[in-house]
Amino acid sequence: MHHIHTHRDHQLFLPQAHAHDPPLQDSPSSPSKDSTSSPPPRRFDPGPPPFSAPDLILVSHDNIEFRVSSRILIQTSDYFKNLIETTPKFPTTSNHLPTIELSQGAETLEGLLRDSYIEYLQGFNPPPTSPRVIVPASSPFNDPKAELLVISGDNVGFRVHASRVDACPYLKDAIAGSEVRGTGERVIRVPENHEALGKVLEGCYAVERPLAK
Structure with missing residues (x-):
C-alpha cells in the first residue's frame, strides 16, 4: 500500500533568557532533554529537472523526491493514473504538496517518469x-x-x-x-x-x- 503524506517542519520554540533572569537549573527529577526530544524531521534531496512544476511529490525508497504534475502523469501513464486516482488524498497546507512514497529506487522511478514525460521532455532538447x-x-x-x-x-x-x-x-x-x-x-x-x-x-x-x- 502506498502512503501519502505531507512534509512538515517541526520546530521547537524555547523562551528567551533575559539579563535579569536567574540562571536556569535542571531539576533532579526532570528527565533529560535527549530522552524527550522528538527525532529530527526527514530530509529529502531534490530530484533532477524537469520535475520542478509540481502539484504532487513522489518519493523513491532511497529518499529522492520528484516534484511532478499529476495531470501529465494521469494522461500519459496507466500505472501513475491508477496510483494517483486510487491513493487517498490528505489535506495539505498552502506551502506543501501531497506526497506518495514508492517502492522503486530513484533511478527506476526517474525512468518511469521520463517515459511519461516524453512529449514534455522534447522541449528540453531544442534545436541548437x-x-x-x-x-x-x-x-x-x-x-x-x-x-x-x-x-x-x-x-x-x-x-x-x-x-x-x-x-x-x-x-x-x-x-x-x-x-x-x-x-x-x-x-x-x-x-x-x-x-x-x-x-x-x-x-x-x-x-x-x-x-x-
Missing part, C-alpha cells in the same frame, strides 16, 4: 543555435526515402518510415508533435542515447504488418 553534425545510423535506419528522422540524445540520426513506427507507444505521440522541415521530413529529438533508441526502433521494425489490400 549552431548546427551540429548528425551521425547517420546504420541499416535499416539510413533509408534516404524515409520521411521521419529520429535524433538520439547523442546526435545519431535514424531515418525511419512512419508507417513502421506509428504504432509504437514510445513514438506515437512524438510523431504527431514533431517539427516538419521544408523538405517535408519530420524531425523528432529524444533524450535517449543511440543504443537505447536503436533497440526501440528494432522492436518496431520487427513487428510484421499485414499487406495493404
